[in-house]
Structure formats: C-alpha cells, structure tokens
Amino acid sequence: MICVVCPVGCHLRVSADGDVYMVEGNQCGRGKVYAINELTNPLRTVTSTVKINGSPMTRLPVKTKQAFPKGRMLELMSVLGKVELKPPVKRGQAVLKNVLDTGIDVVATKTCLDNRV
Amino acid sequence: MTTYKKACYDLVVIGGGPAGLAAAIEAKKNGIHHILLLERDRELGGILQQCIHNGFGIHVFKKELTGPEYAENFIDELRDLGIEYKLDTMVLGVHENKTVEAVNPQEGLLSIQAKAVVLAMGCRERTRGALNIPGSRPAGIFTAGTAQRLVNIEGYMVGKKAVILGSGDIGLIMARRMTLEGAKVEAVVEMMPYPGGLNRNIVQCLDDFDIPLLLSHTVVNVYGRNRLEGVDIMKVDKDRQVIPGTQRRIECDTMLLSVGLIPENELSVDCGIKLDAVTQGPIVDNSMETSAEGVFACGNVVHVHDLVDFVTEESRRAGRSAVDYIQRKTTATGVKIKVVPGETVRYVVPQLVNLDGPDMDFEFFLRSRDVHDRASLVISLDGQKIKTIRKRYLVPGEMQHIKLKRKALPVCSGGSTLSISIV
C-alpha cells in the first residue's frame, strides 16, 4: 500500500502475525501508524470550506485537526454545510468542537479579520 | 501625457506566491532592506490560497499544512520583517536595465528602478485550445485550477456530474473535492499509461471514493448545445493513437482539464531572457540567475514543481543570490559550465553551473522520462562519473531533487559539461 501521510508516498509492505503488524518500506514512524490504521480503522484529514459572512472572503478554509474516520467523511461534509461564521476568525481556531462525537475538532486554516482579504 | 510614478529599490520581486514570498524574505534576512514585492491578485499567497487540501510543508516546516496555512506562515513573516508589497498590481514589463513597469488602480503607472529583479510569476494551466478536442463549445468545461478557485474561494459549485481529463495533481484533488461537495465524478481519463499526479493522490482522491482512473484513454468528442451533455472517450495504444472500436459515451455536465501547467514567461520573453525548450522556463545557473544579468527566477516560472517545499528552497537560493549580486560579492561574469539531461532524463534545472558563483553547494531538480523501478541517478563530468544516487522509484510525475557538494566537483573549465542520467 502507498502511505498517503505525506507527498513522499512510500510504498509500504505490511505483514500481520495475529495482532502484531510488521511494516516495511516506511521512511518515518508515521508510515507505520498509517499502515496499521489503514487495516484497522482508516483515517483521513478532511479539508473543506465553510461560509463566512461580513468579509470580502465568502468561504473560509477549514480542516479536521486530526485524521478523521474515512467512512464518515460525507456526514462531516453535511455538518460543515450548515456552518456560518463571522470575522474575526484566527487560523487554528476551532470552528466545530468534537464534531459528530468523534472527539475531533474542525479548525480554521486561514485568518480572516474584518476587512482584510 | 502619461505620468509615471517613479521609485528605486534594491530588489523588486514579481509575484507574491510561495516563490516570491520566499525570495523576498530570504533577501531581507541576508541584509537587503529596500525590497518591493508586486502581486497582481487581491491577496498574497498565490495558488496556495485555493489549495485548501493538506500535504504542504513536510520538508520546510516538518509538518503537514494546508495551502492557506503554508502561505500564511510566509505572509506573516513578510509582514513581520516589514517588507513592502503592493497588491492588485500588474507588471507590464521588465527591462534589461532592471526597470520594472507596473500599474495598479491606486497609483496608476509605476516605473521602478531595481538593482536586481526576481521573477516569480508562477505558471498557468494548459487549456482546451492547447489540446484540440473536437466537438461543440458548450459551457461546463473548465481547467481544474479554475474550478478549484470557483469552488474553494468563490464558493460556487461547478457541476453535478463530471469527467476529468488528465490525471495531474490538481485534477485528482478536484475529483475528491467535487465528490465531497456532492457531485459525481464519473472518471478520470488519462492518455498516458501511468498517472500524472502523485501516488498518494491516486489513493486518497480516487481510490477512497471509487472513482475510476482510465489510463491509456482520451476524450475524442464533446457534446452539448448550451451546457455540456457528454463526452466520448476512446482507448489509445502505446503510440497514443486511438484504437478503433473502443469508443464509448459518458454523460456529464462538466469536464475539468488537468493536462499540465506552463510557466508564465511573457515578461521574461519580452525582457529577452533565454528559455529552455523543455521546461519552457528561463535557463538559469545554480544561483537562479537568468540570461539577463541581475535578473533571477524561481519557482514554477522556471519549471513546474510538484512540491511547494522545493519551490521555497529554490526561491530562497534565488533571494540569497540576488543579495550576493547586489552587494557585488559575486562577479556577474563567472565561468559557467553546461548541465545537460543524459539518458532518459527529461530535463535538469539549473541548466548552468557558475564556477565562480556564490559559495553554495549544488542542487539539481530533474524529471525522468519513463517509469523506473530501482534505478540510479548518475552525475558525470565530461563522461567521468562523479556521483551515483540510488532511487527505488522514478516516475515522470515525481520530480527528483539531488545535491552535489561544491568540493565534489573536480576542477574544470568553461568547456566542460555536467550530465545527469538514469541507469
């Protein structure tokens, strides 16, 4: 499998012995975590935009602060569709806390002050 | 009569995307204070602002950021350093004597004399016209980057049922983005037998959503009167000729084109700067100086990168070199040797190495022509091997970045040639 954690895209080989997974081909520790998650509970960082009013910007980019359960991405999108914000919003600020009871926050990825784009 | 507002700066940087930001910041940190950065958009950050997905910054920040976050880091730094910039400012011309003409709504025409110039205009997308697809001209056909801007910045959805032609990274990213926004992406159609974008994007943008990737296929016709109604696709053989009898129709209201990027070099050409026929960007030496003395170039205007981290690194080099040039630490007329692509290498940047240039180690960016499993990159000087680097995978879609210590280069003279090949 190909590690998608970063653009290096290492080719990983995983072998399982009961509950113990062996990962090869990863250039860093995150690759191992990814491989094991991918087999047990696949996760992805979801990025999207939400509506912002009262600013020259119309959409504010956001992301899940941690990787989010892959199977629930569309559910997350419909929650994000209902969000409306007003400036000021700071980058890193939580836009939604504990979204869909996953324990994961959605945070702004751009600062939006009143008038500045 | 035209009235020009005149000004003088040490360094003028053209373009406020990742390349321009990094070059300006690096120049400031290296002791040049009178810097002006010109950006034609209403905000800094360039294409990063619409690239809301993550995966930026692994090399430069050692963490994964989204495009706007990566941009904001540099924009904040630029502001903290007090570097002057102008938005909504279109550069009209750069002259060999390093005057830059620009225009903006607040000040009108500007004529700026600089001691050095950094070109960081980035690239633009190839369009349908560059592809010659027959058929009608309905609405609903966008370049992937235009669609990305409409969806992510303006907040308009571009369609409900889409086909994406070309498997470049922006196309793959948009396949996921459209799907998440509720559209159905019927297929990504790629003429080549291998995908154009990064492997990770095939996995997380297509496989995750069961979007078919049709390799060795192309769009041969488009239908629709006002709005696009469908496209015909066909299989192609290894010589990229369509195979009769393989035609089939896909209904869709939208087609996105992700068929490559072209460095944006009208200003460079008007300035008389020599371009490389393969990269379509300026020919540069290892200090990123173009064929025009004191005019440097960096980022996608030089060659199209796949990782912004490499743009940042290259642009820092350009910024440092511009400072060197302004302070006259380096002679502009150093002895330069050629760097050429060898066996199965498509191009190498820089195309020249200045033996008397700034005291930096050499870095080369190159792309393979073919797919290689376990291969070596070999650097040779006049046919003599000087360095070998092993690689597990080499594909045209992933740019390679290699380094050579300055002291590892044997003594040579102007007539020598450095070549990099894949064996």
Ligand code: SF4
């Ligand atoms: S293993 Fe590490 S270096 Fe390799 S792709 Fe995954 S995160 Fe990147």
